Amino acid sequence: MRTTVRALLIATFSLTVLIATSPAIGDTVFDYKTAKVDSNDLSFYQPSITAEPYPLTSDMRVRNVIFCIGDGMGINQVALAGATVAGPGGKLHLERLPVSGLVRTWSANSRVTDSAAAGTALACGVKTNNGMIGMTPDEKAYCSILEAAQAKGMATGLVVTCTMSHATPASFGSHVKSRKLEPAISEQLIDNRINVLFGGGRKYFLPQSDPNSGRKDDLDLLAKARDAGYTCIHTPGQFRNVEGSHVLGLFQFDALTTGAPEPSLAMMTRKAIRLLRRANLDSTDGRYGFFLMVEGSQIDWECHANRVNGSIRQTLLFDQAVEAAVDFALKDGHTLVIVTADHETGGMTLNGGGNEDKGDAELAVKWSTKGHTGAPVGIWALGPGATRFAGVQDNTEIPKKIAQLLGIRPFPRPAK
Amino acid sequence: MRERRAILRVSATYSLEVEVGDAVHRGDKIQTVPDTEEAVVSSVSGTVESIQFDSGNHEFVIVIAPTP
Numbered sequence: 344m345r346t347t348v349r350a351l352l353i354a355t356f357s358l359t360v361l362i363a364t365s366p367a368i369g370d371t372v373f374d375y376k377t378a379k380v381d382s383n384d385l386s387f388y389q390p391s392i393t394a395e396p397y398p399l400t401s402d403m404r405v406r407n408v409i410f411c412i413g414d415g416m417g418i419n420q421v422a423l424a425g426a427t428v429a430g431p432g433g434k435l436h437l438e439r440l441p442v443s444g445l446v447r448t449w450s451a452n453s454r455v456t457d458s459a460a461a462g463t464a465l466a467c468g469v470k471t472n473n474g475m476i477g478m479t480p481d482e483k484a485y486c487s488i489l490e491a492a493q494a495k496g497m498a499t500g501l502v503v504t505c506t507m508s509h510a511t512p513a514s515f516g517s518h519v520k521s522r523k524l525e526p527a528i529s530e531q532l533i534d535n536r537i538n539v540l541f542g543g544g545r546k547y548f549l550p551q552s553d554p555n556s557g558r559k560d561d562l563d564l565l566a567k568a569r570d571a572g573y574t575c576i577h578t579p580g581q582f583r584n585v586e587g588s589h590v591l592g593l594f595q596f597d598a599l600t601t602g603a604p605e606p607s608l609a610m611m612t613r614k615a616i617r618l619l620r621r622a623n624l625d626s627t628d629g630r631y632g633f634f635l636m637v638e639g640s641q642i643d644w645e646c647h648a649n650r651v652n653g654s655i656r657q658t659l660l661f662d663q664a665v666e667a668a669v670d671f672a673l674k675d676g677h678t679l680v681i682v683t684a685d686h687e688t689g690g691m692t693l694n695g696g697g698n699e700d701k702g703d704a705e706l707a708v709k710w711s712t713k714g715h716t717g718a719p720v721g722i723w724a725l726g727p728g729a730t731r732f733a734g735v736q737d738n739t740e741i742p743k744k745i746a747q748l749l750g751i752r753p754f755p756r757p758a759k
Numbered sequence: 760m761r762e763r764r765a766i767l768r769v770s771a772t773y774s775l776e777v778e779v780g781d782a783v784h785r786g787d788k789i790q791t792v793p794d795t796e797e798a799v800v801s802s803v804s805g806t807v808e809s810i811q812f813d814s815g816n817h818e819f820v821i822v823i824a825p826t827p
Contacts, residue, residue, distance in 0.1 A: 457772040
């Protein structure tokens with residue numbers, strides 16, 4: 344079948360004039376007031392030359408886990424991005440993972456989850472109410488899979504494009520009653536000594552005396568992090584050169600713009616993998632491996648705004664990060680890569696129309712809501728233990744399966 | 760005295776029951792929370808002038824202008 348959909352969409356994108364106002368790459372401090380990215384520009388993305396699945400690794404011990412979460416990334420968001428860049432017969436990198444299944448996403452108090460409850464399910468293996476982070480509805484804190492991995496001696500990392508303290512990363516490294524408590528979440532992320540933290544949200548690490556602060560107290564969390572042994576960075580030059588067992592990279596006061604000169608999600612993922620491997624080698628002779636969570640945070644945001652091109656762009660940026668994880672996993676052989684979403688946003692549907700032979704086929708995108716939906720989401724896996732993630736499962740089962748593969752027990756378990 | 764615009768902030772998790780251009784009356788439902796009896800109602804009468812998504816707070820910001 345001809346890839347008319349792809350041709351039409353790419354033709355549309357190619358007509359768009361690129362915005363050329365981004366600052367030159369250098370050691371300038373970021374912090375744009377508004378995003379300087381063009382959602383129509385997909386030139387950054389290199390599609391797979393094949394739709395063949397990646398190899399199914401023969402079962403070996405799982406040493407490392409890379410858990411990739413596309414916030415708001417329903418199956419149709421994946422299908423649309425794939426059709427745009429690879430045509431109806433092509434695949435995104437994440438679709439080439441050899442094991443796939445579906446995930447139910449409901450929360451403790453609603454069939455329509457938010458990212459806090461879904462993140463808690465994916466991180467801690469327990470259901471909670473929408474808005475709550477890392478604890479059950481009765482406010483009992485539960486250990487996240489990241490914290491359990493760390494207790495086992497593994498190096499840990501969180502890489503996101505939202506603020507570091509937004510709901511999904513917060514679920515892996517903090518325990519609070521409300522997702523809105525971002526200053527408190529930021530403190531817990533540092534107190535938890537997570538090795539690598541890359542994302543936005545520097546405002547929550549600055550004391551209120553700083554004009555860019557998002558805090559209402561005098562705590563200088565960057566100073567506290569430095570005292571705790573973190574290397575704190577926020578420029579492209581620092582990002583390129585940084586080394587260390589604990590690195591805090593906050594590249595905007597608020598969320599990332601996901602445009603140059605910020606490091607892309609894929610660049611941050613590659614760097615995090617390198618740092619985590621080194622941190623682990625330095626501290627434990629490489630015996631214990633690492634756990635890394637990577638979030639494509641802004642798919643959700645584009646879908647809340649019902650922006651088709653933005654949804655495609657953010658999904659592709661996320662897919663690039665998945666490709667980075669897969670590249671490492673295939674070379675390493677002991678790394679499990681899991682890709683899923685916390686929920687679907689926008690109720691996106693793809694309606695066909697026109698005639699492909701006449702070249703007027705279009706993939707009409709319709710939205711049923713500006714909120715989240717209760718639709719199941721996809722899951723894809725590669726590496727040792729990947730087959731355990733096949734089939735239909737509840738979101739709380741995912742960290743339980745990771746824990747089993749890492750020999751972590753009991754899990755779920757209350758936090759200390 | 761002339762009424763001012765009302766700005767409502769509601770969770771972005773759930774669907775809205777209004778769109779830009781809709782006329783609303785005080786007490787009309789703006790958003791229903793699924794699986795609960797909870798609903799967000801308009802505190803003013805007027806016309807929905809804009810709906811923006813605030814990603815930082817994960818909220819919809821709804822501006823309701825008084826009907827002239």
